[in-house]
Amino acid sequence: MKKLFGLQRVVVEDVELEDDGALVLSVRPTARERDRCPHCRRRCPGYDWGEGRRRWRALDLGTTFAYLEAEAPRVSCKRHGVVVAAVPWARHESGFTRSFEDQVAWLAVQTSKTAVAALMRIAWRTVGWICERVMGEETAKRDLMAGLTRIGVDEISIRKGQRYLTVVVDHDTGRLVWAAPGRERKTVEKFLDALGKERCQQIKLVSCDMASWITGPVSERCPNASICYDPFHLVKLATDALDEIRREVWNDARRQGQRQLARELKGARFALWKNAENLTERQALKLARVQKLNQRLYRAHLLAQQLREIYRVPFEHATLLLDAWLRWARRCRLAPFVRLAKTITQQRSGIEAALRHGLSNARVEQVNTQLRLITRRAFGFHSPHAAIALAMLALGGLCPPLPGR
Numbered sequence: 001m002k003k004l005f006g007l008q009r010v011v012v013e014d015v016e017l018e019d020d021g022a023l024v025l026s027v028r029p030t031a032r033e034r035d036r037c038p039h040c041r042r043r044c045p046g047y048d049w050g051e052g053r054r055r056w057r058a059l060d061l062g063t064t065f066a067y068l069e070a071e072a073p074r075v076s077c078k079r080h081g082v083v084v085a086a087v088p089w090a091r092h093e094s095g096f097t098r099s100f101e102d103q104v105a106w107l108a109v110q111t112s113k114t115a116v117a118a119l120m121r122i123a124w125r126t127v128g129w130i131c132e133r134v135m136g137e138e139t140a141k142r143d144l145m146a147g148l149t150r151i152g153v154d155e156i157s158i159r160k161g162q163r164y165l166t167v168v169v170d171h172d173t174g175r176l177v178w179a180a181p182g183r184e185r186k187t188v189e190k191f192l193d194a195l196g197k198e199r200c201q202q203i204k205l206v207s208c209d210m211a212s213w214i215t216g217p218v219s220e221r222c223p224n225a226s227i228c229y230d231p232f233h234l235v236k237l238a239t240d241a242l243d244e245i246r247r248e249v250w251n252d253a254r255r256q257g258q259r260q261l262a263r264e265l266k267g268a269r270f271a272l273w274k275n276a277e278n279l280t281e282r283q284a285l286k287l288a289r290v291q292k293l294n295q296r297l298y299r300a301h302l303l304a305q306q307l308r309e310i311y312r313v314p315f316e317h318a319t320l321l322l323d324a325w326l327r328w329a330r331r332c333r334l335a336p337f338v339r340l341a342k343t344i345t346q347q348r349s350g351i352e353a354a355l356r357h358g359l360s361n362a363r364v365e366q367v368n369t370q371l372r373l374i375t376r377r378a379f380g381f382h383s384p385h386a387a388i389a390l391a392m393l394a395l396g397g398l399c400p401p402l403p404g405r
């Protein structure tokens with residue numbers, strides 16, 4: 001029976017098949033495991049019998065529900081007060097066995113929301129609680145922030161335009177190492193506190209967007225770090241500027257009754273955004289039409305394209321290219337790009353640092369994309385902490401293996 005349930009450090013007292021077909025295993029911890037505090041594992045004097053016998057749901061046996069049943073006495077710990085004694089088969093304050101929870105965590109990382117809930121016969125909200133417990137235990141075992149030197153700090157939204165997480169990614173491993181709700185100076189300071197003074201000194205590179213709530217505390221506390229602006233964010237600023245021009249030109253065309261032109265411009269949206277080499281034949285044709293129809297819009301397109309180019313060439317070329325781009329943008333007579341040129345000039349050191357360190361956009365974006373997918377799946381969890389737990393399990397390398405394998 002013990003083997004069937006994958007139990008260790010447990011004495012089986014009785015097995016019973018209930019009327020509804022559920023299998024109930026009566027157990028107790030072995031003598032060595034008894035009367036321990038769930039927080040510090042110390043042996044403590046007994047306090048009382050708590051709320052009597054209770055059950056923990058275990059992994060199903062075939063299609064049969066299975067439970068462990070045992071006494072849940074309380075102990076009196078010198079440090080943690082009166083608490084329900086630890087049991088070797090389950091995490092503290094859980095109604096599920098450890099292997100049940102490990103399997104749920106593994107499935108939450110690997111499969112869809114409905115698959116986990118249906119297969120394990122639990123609510124999606126419960127999955128959130130389980131993820132939190134599993135992550136809590138795994139982070140206590142491992143130090144994710146050991147040896148960090150190059151990190152990326154970013155924000156992602158976890159509910160449409162409402163709640164945000166601040167996330168920290170290790171550039172060298174691509175792993176998520178820290179996340180917390182909020183996107184303000186305080187949040188970044190919390191991370192730097194967790195990192196500690198000594199390790200702050202070891203940080204060589206921090207990539208982020210041009211937000212002062214990140215750059216402020218980082219430059220105060222990480223004296224050896226150069227701050228790099230993520231290529232991703234700069235490219236996005238250029239795309240936004242291009243979009244502004246496109247809307248402007250389109251509105252003008254409509255107002256002046258040039259319906260044919262307005263329609264063509266609307267259809268050219270994706271052709272304008274994409275990299276030249278990724279265009280389909282039809283999109284290339286559209287772009288050629290834009291060139292003919294509207295010089296302003298075509299110029300904006302070229303400006304946006306050219307800015308991306310600086311991340312594709314070696315550093316020395318990139319700085320020359322950036323100089324040329326700035327000269328061009330300043331006198332292009334397109335207001336959004338003139339503004340962008342000003343921003344870039346002001347933030348030039350951070351942009352150049354990214355070029356010098358060869359900061360790859362690909363990795364940052366890849367982690368961001370995965371994070372976004374995971375946090376979207378975490379809709380319906382009871383708190384942002386559960387969303388963080390799922391993200392840490394999936395992208396922080398904390399996911400436990402399937403039980404028994």
Ligand SMILES: [Zn+2]
Pocket residue numbers: 037038039040041042077078079080081
């Ligand atoms: Zn204790």
